[in-house]
Amino acid sequence: QKEVEQDPGPLSVPEGAIVSLNCTYSNSAFQYFMWYRQYSRKGPELLMYTYSSGNKEDGRFTAQVDKSSKYISLFIRDSQPSDSATYLCAMSLFSPKSGTYKYIFGTGTRLKVLA
Amino acid sequence: SQTIHQWPATLVQPVGSPLSLECTVEGTSNPNLYWYRQAAGRGLQLLFYSVGIGQISSEVPQNLSASRPQDRQFILSSKKLLLSDSGFYLCAWSVQSGKYEQYFGPGTRLTVT
Numbered sequence: 001q002k003e004v005e006q007d008p009g010p011l012s013v014p015e016g017a018i019v020s021l022n023c024t025y026s027n028s029a030f031q032y033f034m035w036y037r038q039y040s041r042k043g044p045e046l047l048m049y050t051y052s053s054g055n056k057e058d059g060r061f062t063a064q065v066d067k068s069s070k071y072i073s074l075f076i077r078d079s080q081p082s083d084s085a086t087y088l089c090a091m092s093l094f095s096p097k098s099g100t101y102k103y104i105f106g107t108g109t110r111l112k113v114l115a
Numbered sequence: 116s117q118t119i120h121q122w123p124a125t126l127v128q129p130v131g132s133p134l135s136l137e138c139t140v141e142g143t144s145n146p147n148l149y150w151y152r153q154a155a156g157r158g159l160q161l162l163f164y165s166v167g168i169g170q171i172s173s174e175v176p177q178n179l180s181a182s183r184p185q186d187r188q189f190i191l192s193s194k195k196l197l198l199s200d201s202g203f204y205l206c207a208w209s210v211q212s213g214k215y216e217q218y219f220g221p222g223t224r225l226t227v228t
Contacts, residue, residue: 006158032215043205043219044159051215088158092215100147100166101214107158 003027006089006106014114019076023089023106026070030091032101033065035074038086038108047087048074079113086110117142121206121220128227134179134193136223138206141187146208148189149217150181153203165189166211201227 006023013019021035032051036044048063050056056063064073072091076083089106118141128134140146150162161174163181171181178197182190189206206220 004158034215041222041224043207043222045219046216049215094214098164098166098172100164100211101209103149103161103217105159 003104004089004091004106007109008107010110010112012112012114013079015079015081017079017113019074019079019083019111019113021074021076021087021089021109021111023072024070025072025091025104027091027093027104028067028070029093030104031094032092033063033072034090034092035061035063036088036090036105038088040085044088076111079111081113081115084112117208117218119206119208119218119220121204121223123223124221126223126225128196128225130198130227131195134191134196134200134225136191136204136206136225138189138191138220139187140208143187143208143210145186145211147211147213148183149207149209150189150191151205151207153205153222159205163191196227198227201225 004025034049035047037047038044048058050063050065053065053067060077062075086108088108092101092103095102120139148165151159152162153159163173165171165183168183179193204223207217209217
């Protein structure tokens with residue numbers, strides 16, 4: 001079983017729709033939960049992070065974490081064509097071996113917002 | 116502000132040839148450095164990370180090696196490329212105490228023919 005599971009999509013939605021992107025994980029030791037956005041042929045960039053169960057909002061984006069179900073979501077309201085990208089969930093936990101945080105990424109979900 | 120550079124952007128190499136990809140970070144000191152490979156449907160696979168000059172940790176056994184000759188320079192190498200080495204290679208950095216944020220470079224698309 002992979003530590004992090006993410007539906008690869010692709011997901012196509014009309015402009016203005018609400019988008020829901022999801023990941024499940026198996027390791028209850030994960031401490032931080034992140035969403036990265038990656039445009040085609042570019043490196044990923046951090047969109048949002050959270051470390052507790054509940055919701056965190058930033059503009060049109062809401063990150064949701066449910067630690068009891070080991071499930072995280074990213075909601076995009078009023079989606080725009082410029083939101084078309086691959087969205088990767090990521091999680092981190094402290095590694096005593098390295099003395100730093102270890103990051104695990106999902107496979108990414110390709111999103112296309114149609115004008 | 117901090118920036119991260121990777122080169123080359125695109126590379127086509129024959130099987131059996133050597134490889135050297137370079138990554139440099141500006142505007143920060145003593146960062147953690149990472150090399151990832153991204154293949155379709157497989158997400159980001161951590162290959163190597165480094166917490167300091169000369170300190171390299173490998174996450175998966177493979178045909179590749181990494182070196183950190185200077186504080187903000189990270190090099191990914193291979194003596195003989197395999198077809199399976201094709202992919203999108205990403206360098207990233209984080210602060211030493213970083214818990215959730217990594218900063219990625221623009222990537223190198225490697226095709227082994």
